[in-house]
Amino acid sequence: MSTLEGAVVRLRAAPAVLVLRPWTEADDDLDCKRVLVDDPSDVELLGVSFSQTPAAWYDDWRTALGRDPAAAAVITTPALGDTEFGDRNVDVDVETVATPTNLTGVGVKATPYLREWDDAVVAVESLSVLLQYASTRAVYRFLHALTTRIRITGLSGQFYLDPTTLDAQTVDLLTTLFDAVVECDGSADGWTVRQSD
Numbered sequence: 001m002s003t004l005e006g007a008v009v010r011l012r013a014a015p016a017v018l019v020l021r022p023w024t025e026a027d028d029d030l031d032c033k034r035v036l037v038d039d040p041s042d043v044e045l046l047g048v049s050f051s052q053t054p055a056a057w058y059d060d061w062r063t064a065l066g067r068d069p070a071a072a073a074v075i076t077t078p079a080l081g082d083t084e085f086g087d088r089n090v091d092v093d094v095e096t097v098a099t100p101t102n103l104t105g106v107g108v109k110a111t112p113y114l115r116e117w118d119d120a121v122v123a124v125e126s127l128s129v130l131l132q133y134a135s136t137r138a139v140y141r142f143l144h145a146l147t148t149r150i151r152i153t154g155l156s157g158q159f160y161l162d163p164t165t166l167d168a169q170t171v172d173l174l175t176t177l178f179d180a181v182v183e184c185d186g187s188a189d190g191w192t193v194r195q196s197d
Contacts (some may be wrong), residue, residue: 016147016151018174046113051075072093077097
């Protein structure tokens, strides 16, 4: 078991998990994704991604899970919303909002999936990008609504943030919204876990 797995495996019951890691450690996101998912065979993925094409987002998750998810949808922008998956037969719903500032639109696009899917994992990749486009207050309200919905419906959420791009006060504010925080300091044994009371 890797250091990351040892730190994270006890968090599978935490509905909303914030993963804090520098952008330089983003390669470890695949490991986080894998260990935070209870059963890869039944998982339904709902992504919010404004930094990757749907194909790249899907491929990362497929690699993390070791298989295709049971269902997948990703919310992105028209600029990234290219639905070309080459010659692969991939079934991914691609939903778009005009810009990452349209957090209400993201919520509207996410709602049908949150209502219909029983084993959904909501993955917001990354909060750092959202915070480049929207105010901290707007992102906080969006995350409060989304994490509350995740808890009420019994789903799970993974949220990724590079803390080096923000001031400590903003990071501390955002961490209050989550049931657990997984943090990487960049060292080989640098994964720590904090759970809310």
